Structures are given as structure tokens and as C-alpha cells.
Amino acid sequence: MLTLTLAFRNILRNRRRSLLTLLSMGGGFFLLCLTLSMSEGSYSNIINIFTQDHTGHVQIHKENYLERPSLYKTINQSNAIIEKLEQQSSVLSVAPRIYGPSLAYGKNKTFPAQVIGIEPDREANTTRLKSKVKQGEYLTDGANNDGYYSAMIGYSLAKNLKLTVGDELVLISQGIDGSIANDIFIITALVGDASSYERMNVYISLTAMQMFLSMQSGEQSQVHELAIKLSHQGEARAFAMNMQIQLENSLLRVEPWQVVESSFFNSMQADKKGSYVSMGIIIFIVSIGVLNTILMGTLERTREFGVLKAIGARPTAVFYLIMLESFVLAIIACVIGLILSLPVCIWLASSGIPMPEPIDMGGIIFDTMLGEVSWFVVLLPTVVVILSTLLVSFIPAMRAAKISPLKALQAV
Amino acid sequence: MTITTQTDTAHKVINMTTKSEETVIETKQLCREFGQGDTLVKALSDANITIERGEFTAIIGPSGSGKSTLLQLIGGLDNPSSGDVFLDKKNISHMTGTELSDFRRDHIGFIFQAYNLIPVLSARENIEYIMLLQGVSASERKKRVDMLMHAVGLEGLGDRRPAELSGGQQQRVAVARAMVSKPSIILADEPTANLDSKTGADLLDMMKDLNEQQNMTFVFSTHDPKIMERARRIIRLVDGCVVDDERKA
Numbered sequence: 001m002l003t004l005t006l007a008f009r010n011i012l013r014n015r016r017r018s019l020l021t022l023l024s025m026g027g028g029f030f031l032l033c034l035t036l037s038m039s040e041g042s043y044s045n046i047i048n049i050f051t052q053d054h055t056g057h058v059q060i061h062k063e064n065y066l067e068r069p070s071l072y073k074t075i076n077q078s079n080a081i082i083e084k085l086e087q088q089s090s091v092l093s094v095a096p097r098i099y100g101p102s103l104a105y106g107k108n109k110t111f112p113a114q115v116i117g118i119e120p121d122r123e124a125n126t127t128r129l130k131s132k133v134k135q136g137e138y139l140t141d142g143a144n145n146d147g148y149y150s151a152m153i154g155y156s157l158a159k160n161l162k163l164t165v166g167d168e169l170v171l172i173s174q175g176i177d178g179s180i181a182n183d184i185f186i187i188t189a190l191v192g193d194a195s196s197y198e199r200m201n202v203y204i205s206l207t208a209m210q211m212f213l214s215m216q217s218g219e220q221s222q223v224h225e226l227a228i229k230l231s232h233q234g235e236a237r238a239f240a241m242n243m244q245i246q247l248e249n250s251l252l253r254v255e256p257w258q259v260v261e262s263s264f265f266n267s268m269q270a271d272k273k274g275s276y277v278s279m280g281i282i283i284f285i286v287s288i289g290v291l292n293t294i295l296m297g298t299l300e301r302t303r304e305f306g307v308l309k310a311i312g313a314r315p316t317a318v319f320y321l322i323m324l325e326s327f328v329l330a331i332i333a334c335v336i337g338l339i340l341s342l343p344v345c346i347w348l349a350s351s352g353i354p355m356p357e358p359i360d361m362g363g364i365i366f367d368t369m370l371g372e373v374s375w376f377v378v379l380l381p382t383v384v385v386i387l388s389t390l391l392v393s394f395i396p397a398m399r400a401a402k403i404s405p406l407k408a409l410q411a412v
Numbered sequence: 413m414t415i416t417t418q419t420d421t422a423h424k425v426i427n428m429t430t431k432s433e434e435t436v437i438e439t440k441q442l443c444r445e446f447g448q449g450d451t452l453v454k455a456l457s458d459a460n461i462t463i464e465r466g467e468f469t470a471i472i473g474p475s476g477s478g479k480s481t482l483l484q485l486i487g488g489l490d491n492p493s494s495g496d497v498f499l500d501k502k503n504i505s506h507m508t509g510t511e512l513s514d515f516r517r518d519h520i521g522f523i524f525q526a527y528n529l530i531p532v533l534s535a536r537e538n539i540e541y542i543m544l545l546q547g548v549s550a551s552e553r554k555k556r557v558d559m560l561m562h563a564v565g566l567e568g569l570g571d572r573r574p575a576e577l578s579g580g581q582q583q584r585v586a587v588a589r590a591m592v593s594k595p596s597i598i599l600a601d602e603p604t605a606n607l608d609s610k611t612g613a614d615l616l617d618m619m620k621d622l623n624e625q626q627n628m629t630f631v632f633s634t635h636d637p638k639i640m641e642r643a644r645r646i647i648r649l650v651d652g653c654v655v656d657d658e659r660k661a
């Protein structure tokens with residue numbers, strides 16, 4: 001207790017210097033916290049926008065489907081799995097999908113198209129597909145009075161085939177039983193634009209798709225993919241691992257978006273390294289200031305350390321005293337930093353800064369830089385400030401601990 | 413008085429043992445040199461000094477005669493060039509590091525010319541600190557600080573910082589700090605040099621009282637005749653050599 005008192009009073013001894021150091025450390029904390037908040041917030045934002053475009057946070061496939069998609073790699077009895085997934089508290093929604101590469105016939109043109117069978121409501125809850133309808137009405141489940149199912153068609157494909165809402169679309173593909181699949185659909189909507197993911201896709205309802213490709217429906221329903229939206233993107237990895245175990249089906253693979261969209265994830269990680277460089281520079285500048293304070297503080301107290309050692313303080317006791325002073329200083333700096341940064345971070349997280357120019361990443365638009373408030377954003381600067389302070393105090397502390405009491409006593 | 417009986421011899425043996433147990437300090441051929449070649453300075457040459465428990469000894473001599481050097485060697489602040497220092501029968505000449513730190517903490521009390529109190533600690537805390545290093549319990553610490561504040565006549569001033577005390581008062585705190593660890597000996601290098609003669613004399617009287625009442629062993633250096641006359645034993649140094657060692661009745 002007396003040692004702590006001693007440490008505190010030593011900090012208070014040169015108030016102005018300690019205050020300046022504290023402000024620079026607290027300022028460093030503030031900058032670190034803000035940088036982190038902005039970068040984490042932006043990444044969260046990007047991840048949210050990205051995963052809600054079409055990927056979802058977690059996907060389930062038959063094994064190897066991602067590496068080599070195939071009509072035959074199906075998830076069987078998918079309804080039971082969907083039911084199980086929807087019981088999980090962290091799951092917001094699940095969207096089943098069937099993929100069938102087909103030939104699409106327009107007015108008098110043919111184009112290859114990715115035909116995707118979806119459950120309209122579930123898909124709308126999981127991704128932003130519904131909001132991307134540019135013309136017409138979002139997909140519905142049943143057939144029309146004439147027995148035709150409806151289809152939504154991507155912007156570019158529609159343009160290439162010279163089709164628009166109300167036109168007939170003929171699709172030809174191969175059924176799962178080896179038969180030739182072909183059918184007529186009525187275009188009820190155009191989705192996306194020339195640069196979005198949907199541009200060459202055709203969406204029909206899951207029921208229509210299962211009939212089209214002669215796949216099992218109902219109890220035995222077969223699909224290729226289950227896209228899952230969680231309450232928070234940060235849970236994706238843990239959820240996927242946990243679910244993989246729970247499914248007890250060795251032929252299915254549960255994978256987080258980091259794996260499904262690995263190239264996007266990797267480029268994002270590389271980008272993150274850039275912000276660590278700027279944080280390193282902040283740490284360096286603050287550390288120099290702290291080093292200066294600790295060095296001055298120990299140098300001018302050389303004689304006192306001599307007295308402490310003469311009356312029997314061990315070298316380690318002197319060492320710990322200086323480290324304790326630095327630690328106390330660092331803790332106070334963190335408190336100051338926290339008081340400065342929390343309100344700003346909270347404001348950034350709720351309002352954000354509008355970007356001077358919106359960024360378009362593959363049809364996904366970012367127009368606001370959002371901050372984030374999380375344990376990570378607060379704890380990392382705390383750990384960094386404390387560790388770097390202790391690190392720069394190490395040399396002055398060693399110096400004072402090793403000093404000969406006689407020499408120190410003769411110092412002025 | 414040359415007739416010795418059986419019992420007398422036995423008595424003498426007992427006396428011898430108790431007597432030798434009472435030796436606090438013994439130096440043997442103690443030397444300390446500084447520099448080398450042309451600049452070699454023999455700060456202390458072949459000092460053989462024995463100090464018994466309860467003695468009140470002054471080391472006197474002109475400036476540069478080696479008083480500080482002797483006290484530093486005895487107190488384990490410096491290592492001799494040759495010779496040995498025995499403190500409580502332990503040879504400390506070759507001790508270093510933590511061993512020496514702990515030995516100083518438990519066996520030696522220091523009083524410096526420049527008081528050397530820790531400026532950010534109050535008088536009481538300055539006294540308490542060394543007990544903290546020793547691991548003395550809080551209640552015992554309080555008891556001993558109270559007792560010593562009383563003994564050095566500073567009751568009621570315990571919460572003052574050194575800067576709020578006069579030189580004489582600061583040196584009294586330093587005496588209390590030196591006493592608090594219950595050392596075997598207290599070494600004081602010119603404790604009165606920074607004080608006016610009246611205050612210095614008062615401090616010495618107080619140290620002498622502590623010496624008599626608590627049987628605390630003191631060795632102090634001085635070149636002030638008024639101070640040295642209070643000692644019961646005077647060791648005179650000239651150019652690093654012990655030239656005189658005189659006990660008063």
C-alpha cells in the first residue's frame with residue numbers, strides 16, 4: 001500500500017510533466033481507439049452489406065460443392081435442416097437455393113444463364129434481393145392462371161435477350177434424372193443492374209425449380225445451398241463450427257462467409273494491415289514521450305534511489321517501484337483516453353460520417369463510414385498503452401535498480 | 413590479581429563468550445584504494461577496529477582522512493580493496509546484490525549528512541518504509557513508528573513532509589528511520605554538518621540518550637570538537653590510518 005502511495009506521489013511530484021505525459025498518452029489512446037473504431041466499423045459495415053447481398057453469414061452445402069458445383073451434390077431432406085437451423089437463437093433467417101445452369105431463349109437469341117431456385121419470402125429475409133427489383137413485382141410462389149410459373153431476370157441477361165416484364169422466357173437444362181428439362185416462364189421482374197451479382201441470373205421459385213429439374217420436393221426436398229443470416233456477423237465462424245458438429249452429417253459442410261468468399265476476405269485482411277501501420281506510428285510517437293518522462297523522472301531521482309538502496313531496498317524493489325509508477329500512469333492515461341474516446345466512438349457508431357463520394361464495390365454501394373464500439377475497440381488501445389509504457393520503462397527501471405547506492409548518493 | 417580459581421576461570425570463559433558475542437563490528441587489515449598508478453589514493457590503510465554493542469563512538473579527522481570511506485565499508489555500501497569487515501560475525505566484504513541489500517536492511521541503520529529523506533513521503537511514512545521492506549505487520553509498524561516519533565521528540569509532526577520540517581527535525585526523522593529496523597549498529601556520516609551548532613548538539617544529545625536508554629550502538633563521524641566531546645570513544649584518522657583510539661571512562 002505504501003509502495004502504491006509512493007508511486008502515486010511520485011507521479012504527482014512533477015504535476016505539469018505528468019499531466020502533459022498523461023495527455024499525450026491519453027491522446028494516443030484516443031487516436032488508437034478512433035482508428036480502430038472507424039476501421040472495425042467500416043469493415044463490419046462492408047461485411048454486413050457484402051454478406052447481405054447474396055452470400056449470407058454462413059452457408060451449408062454438400063461437401064466439395066464450393067470447389068466443384070454439381071447438380072447432383074444436393075442437400076437432402078432440407079426442410080428438416082432448415083427447421084433445426086431456425087430454432088437456433090442466433091439465426092435470423094435461412095434461405096434454401098437450387099442452382100441450375102441453363103440455356104435461356106429470348107426473342108430470337110440464346111444465352112447461358114444461371115437459374116436459381118429460391119423461396120421468395122425466405123430469400124427476402126436473408127438478402128437484399130427483393131430491394132433490387134428494378135421493374136415489375138418480386139417473385140411469388142405459385143403458378144399463374146395459365147399454369148406458368150414466374151421468373152425474375154437479371155438486368156444484363158434481359159438486355160441481351162431483349163426481354164422485359166410480361167415476356168415469355170424459355171429455359172432448357174438437364175434434369176437430375178438425366179432427362180432434358182425445358183419449360184416456359186413469365187418474366188415478372190427485372191433485378192439488379194449491369195454491375196450487380198444478379199445481372200446474368202434467372203430466379204424462379206424453389207417449387208418451380210424442383211419440378212423443372214425433376215428434384216425431390218416436400219418431405220424429401222433437395223437443395224444445393226442453405227444461406228444463413230445471423231444476428232451478428234462476428235458469430236459466423238463459431239456458429240459454423242458449432243453447427244458442423246450438431247448436424248452429425250459428415251457429407252454436409254457448414255462454412256462461414258470467410259471461407260465461402262475467401263478472396264474477398266483475404267483482400268480485406270490485407271487492407272486491414274494498412275491501418276495497423278498507422279497505429280504503429282501513433283504508438284511509436286507516444287512511446288517516445290513516455291520514455292522521455294520516465295527517463296527524466298528517474299534521472300533526477302537518482303539520489304533517492306541511492307537512499308532506498310542504502311537503507312536496504314533490493315534492486316528488484318526499486319525496479320518494481322518504477323514499473324508500478326509507469327503502470328499507474330498508464331492506467332490513468334487509459335481512463336483519460338476512454339473518457340475522451342467513448343462519446344466520439346458512440347457518436348460515430350450511431351451517426352457515422354457520410355463519405356464525400358460513395359464507393360461502388362461490385363454493385364454494392366458504401367456511402368457512410370460507420371464507427372464501432374466493442375470490447376476489441378476499447379481493450380486493444382488499453383493493452384497497447386499499458387504494454388508500450390511498461391516496455392519503455394524497462395530500461396530506466398533497470399538502470400535505477402542496478403545503480404550503486406554510493407554513486408547514487410553522491411549524485412546531485 | 414593473578415590468582416585464578418576453578419570458578420574464576422569458568423567465569424572468565426563465560427565472560428569471554430558473552431564479551432565476544434557483543435562484538436558488532438570487527439575490521440581486519442581493512443584497506444580501500446582509489447585509482448591506480450600515479451593517481452592511486454589510499455583512502456584507508458590497514459584499519460583494525462572492533463566495536464562492541466552499546467558503544468557510542470566518534471570517528472574524527474580532517475577532511476579527506478577517510479572517515480566516510482570507513483563508514484561506507486562498515487555499512488556495506490562499498491567493498492574493500494583488501495581486508496575484511498565482520499558485522500554480527502558475518503564477513504560482508506564480498507557480499508553483493510540482494511544478499512547485501514537484505515543485510516543492510518536488517519543489520520545497519522544509516523544517517524546521512526544531507527538527511528536524505530524521501531521527499532514525497534511524510535515523516536511517519538519515511539520511518540515506516542523500511543519496515544515494509546522487512547515485511548513487518550501493519551499494527552507493529554504503527555506501534556514502532558509511534559514509539560520512535562516519541563523517542564526523537566517529534567510527536568504531532570508525523571504527517572509533515574520533509575520540506576515542512578527544519579533541518580534538525582529532518583535529521584531526527586532520519587535517526588528514527590535508522591532505528592526502526594532494530595539494526596545492530598547505526599552509522600552516521602557527519603550527521604550534524606548541515607546543522608547549526610546548537611541544533612547539532614541537541615541531536616547528538618538525543619542520539620546519546622537513545623544509546624543509553626536502548627543500548628543502541630552508534631558510530632558517527634565529525635570534525636566538530638563540540639560534537640566529538642560527547643562520544644565515549646574517539647577513533648582518530650589521519651590520511652587513512654587509525655592514529656588514535658581512546659575510550660573515556
Ligand SMILES: Nc1ncnc2c1ncn2[C@@H]1O[C@H](COP(=O)(O)OP(=O)(O)O)[C@@H](O)[C@H]1O
Pocket residue numbers: 446447453454455473474475476477478479480481482
Ligand atoms: N570515489 C572516490 N574516488 C576517488 N577518490 C576518492 C573517492 N572517495 C574518496 N576518495 C578519496 O579518499 C580519501 C578519503 O575520502 P573520504 O573518506 O571521503 O574522507 P572524509 O570523509 O574523511 O572527508 C580522499 O582523499 C578522497 O579524495
Ligand SMILES: [Mg+2]
Pocket residue numbers: 479480481601
Ligand atoms: Mg566525509
